[in-house]
Amino acid sequence: MTDTPTQGKAPLLHVEDIHSYYGNIHALHGISLDVFEGEIVTLIGSNGAGKSTTIRTISGIMHPRQGAIYLDGAPIHNLPAHTLVAHGIAQSPEGRRIFPRLSVIDNLQMGAFLRRDKAEIQRDIENVYALFPRLKERHRQFAGTLSGGEQQMLAMGRAMMARPRLLLLDEPSMGLAPVLVDQIFEIIKRINTEQGTTILLVEQNALMALEIAARGYVLQSGSIVLSDTGAALLENDMVRKVYLGEVG
Amino acid sequence: MDPQLEAFLRQVLVGLSIGCYLALIALGYTMVYGIVELINFAHGDLFTFGFFISLTIWGLFDVPTPLEGAWILALPAIAIVVILLSGGLNVVIERVAYRPLRGASKLAPLITAVGMSFMLEAIFAYIWGANQINYPRFIPTTNFLNDFSRIIRFTPRDILLFGVTIPAMIGLTLFIDRTRLGKAMRAAAQDREAAAMMGINVNRIIAITFFIGGGLAGVAGMVYGLYTGSGRFIMGFEFGLFAFTAAVLGGIGNIRGAVLGAFIIGMVQAMSDLYIGGEWSRVIIFSLLILMLVFRPSGILGSTTSVEKV
Numbered sequence: 001m002t003d004t005p006t007q008g009k010a011p012l013l014h015v016e017d018i019h020s021y022y023g024n025i026h027a028l029h030g031i032s033l034d035v036f037e038g039e040i041v042t043l044i045g046s047n048g049a050g051k052s053t054t055i056r057t058i059s060g061i062m063h064p065r066q067g068a069i070y071l072d073g074a075p076i077h078n079l080p081a082h083t084l085v086a087h088g089i090a091q092s093p094e095g096r097r098i099f100p101r102l103s104v105i106d107n108l109q110m111g112a113f114l115r116r117d118k119a120e121i122q123r124d125i126e127n128v129y130a131l132f133p134r135l136k137e138r139h140r141q142f143a144g145t146l147s148g149g150e151q152q153m154l155a156m157g158r159a160m161m162a163r164p165r166l167l168l169l170d171e172p173s174m175g176l177a178p179v180l181v182d183q184i185f186e187i188i189k190r191i192n193t194e195q196g197t198t199i200l201l202v203e204q205n206a207l208m209a210l211e212i213a214a215r216g217y218v219l220q221s222g223s224i225v226l227s228d229t230g231a232a233l234l235e236n237d238m239v240r241k242v243y244l245g246e247v248g
Numbered sequence: 249m250d251p252q253l254e255a256f257l258r259q260v261l262v263g264l265s266i267g268c269y270l271a272l273i274a275l276g277y278t279m280v281y282g283i284v285e286l287i288n289f290a291h292g293d294l295f296t297f298g299f300f301i302s303l304t305i306w307g308l309f310d311v312p313t314p315l316e317g318a319w320i321l322a323l324p325a326i327a328i329v330v331i332l333l334s335g336g337l338n339v340v341i342e343r344v345a346y347r348p349l350r351g352a353s354k355l356a357p358l359i360t361a362v363g364m365s366f367m368l369e370a371i372f373a374y375i376w377g378a379n380q381i382n383y384p385r386f387i388p389t390t391n392f393l394n395d396f397s398r399i400i401r402f403t404p405r406d407i408l409l410f411g412v413t414i415p416a417m418i419g420l421t422l423f424i425d426r427t428r429l430g431k432a433m434r435a436a437a438q439d440r441e442a443a444a445m446m447g448i449n450v451n452r453i454i455a456i457t458f459f460i461g462g463g464l465a466g467v468a469g470m471v472y473g474l475y476t477g478s479g480r481f482i483m484g485f486e487f488g489l490f491a492f493t494a495a496v497l498g499g500i501g502n503i504r505g506a507v508l509g510a511f512i513i514g515m516v517q518a519m520s521d522l523y524i525g526g527e528w529s530r531v532i533i534f535s536l537l538i539l540m541l542v543f544r545p546s547g548i549l550g551s552t553t554s555v556e557k558v
């Protein structure tokens with residue numbers, strides 16, 4: 001396994017040999033990974049590899065039975081999920097999980113639940129609307145009445161409303177039309193460069209994810225089988241064959 | 249006036265007044281169901297608790313009957329204490345009896361709630377006695393409509409009842425619709441895990457929900473005492489069932505539905521008392537419950553759970 005740590009700095013997120021379970025099902029078999037401040041890191045792997053489980057474990061929705069997770073050097077793997085937002089972790093979860101019977105704007109406000117800076121919240125809402133004009137058009141509508149793609153935008157906008165240091169994105173391009181997929185990746189890059197947000201990105205669309213990511217990890221059956229820079233993984237034979245769908 | 253019409257109008261007022269207490273109880277039922285999907289069978293007993301505890305508090309003072317002068321101010325003061333105590337009791341019940349069972353099968357907390365109800369009733373009977381208990385007649389029953397009709401009654405007690413319950417319903421609706429905390433309650437009811445991802449402490453939201461539900465039921469019990477002048481340790485059981493029926497009728501988990509359901513039940517009871525006979529009222533109300541569960545389980549306004557959790 002190739003390791004490419006970023007010049008001796010301490011990582012923002014350090015995941016150390018975590019094992020997560022669903023009841024008796026052993027889903028993660030010792031995952032270790034690092035995300036450094038300001039990076040986009042991507043996690044790729046086929047269905048059932050454990051990508052979402054990794055995200056859920058980092059965000060405290062699940063707790064690892066073994067192993068540890070550190071944010072800025074402090075252990076967070078035993079903290080309840082709701083406390084992690086205050087530590088700067090927010091996410092757009094798998095399956096969107098927007099609040100269907102709250103309006104679009106109320107969903108965004110829930111994303112900023114812990115913040116008290118009203119004027120800044122309002123500015124961030126405008127900011128989300130600028131990125132996703134569709135949300136602005138539908139701001140009074142129940143979120144459950146949005147199309148799948150619009151809900152995906154809302155889930156991402158809602159996560160941004162927390163102004164996280166670390167943004168976890170689980171398949172943000174899911175269900176989007178191809179032109180919107182390009183746009184979403186563009187937005188992810190912008191959030192990263194303009195707001196300095198560190199991003200851990202899970203994607204089915206391995207090609208685009210590796211293109212914008214500084215580094216990537218490849219997951220298979222609950223273990224990391226490969227890790228390298230995004231560019232190097234794009235050139236990797238195994239990655240090309242299995243995840244980029246190249247023949248021969 | 250036509251005596252038929254007079255009797256009808258009287259029953260309309262009776263129906264509205266029954267609807268008022270039922271609404272306060274049904275709101276707690278439906279809020280708790282909305283967020284933890286528990287039919288809290290012990291909820292009606294908080295109503296009884298409000299009745300008894302307010303009686304005990306009145307007993308600490310030498311209060312003139314009927315209330316006069318500055319003693320009128322004791323009403324809101326004691327109501328607030330009753331809300332705090334019944335809300336607090338409901339929070340404790342949730343903490344010790346239901347929270348440890350979260351994540352267990354749904355049947356476990358349901359059975360626990362039934363057990364909790366029996367336990368509370370036994371404790372009430374032990375402390376306050378098992379007989380019908382009289383509540384002091386603090387509020388006079390002079391009929392404002394005397395010159396107009398002797399049958400249709402609207403008294404200071406009605407003013408108290410409507411004056412407490414209607415602002416409570418409106419206040420609760422506004423709180424849940426408009427405030428940050430109210431929105432967080434709805435968010436947690438719709439998706440607990442996603443709410444936690446927003447930084448919402450779901451356990452605290454659940455505790456607040458039980459507090460509000462218990463407080464409303466408790467103050468309803470106090471108002472009931474002031475209104476009817478008597479009550480018994482077991483009465484919460486029946487009121488709880490009626491309120492549950494109201495919540496199901498309106499759409500369980502739905503705040504406006506609970507209020508609507510309560511007024512429908514109140515009206516059905518008042519009208520069946522007049523036209524069919526009081527002994528049939530329960531039969532009619534519970535038949536309504538069964539019909540609703542069979543033909544439209546999501547209730548009149550739609551329940552919050554059937555819509556998105558399919």
Ligand SMILES: Nc1ncnc2c1ncn2[C@@H]1O[C@H](COP(=O)(O)OP(=O)(O)OP(=O)(O)O)[C@@H](O)[C@H]1O
Pocket residue numbers: 022025027045046047048049050051052053054094
């Ligand atoms: N709620 C659950 N109960 C039991 N097993 C689960 C549950 N969720 C996931 N698993 C199992 O855990 C493993 C990892 O699942 P996970 O959802 O993390 O995969 P993934 O990499 O995100 O897949 P996908 O690309 O399909 O989203 C799979 O074998 C899956 O069957």
Ligand SMILES: [Mg+2]
Pocket residue numbers: 051052053094170
């Ligand atoms: Mg997944």
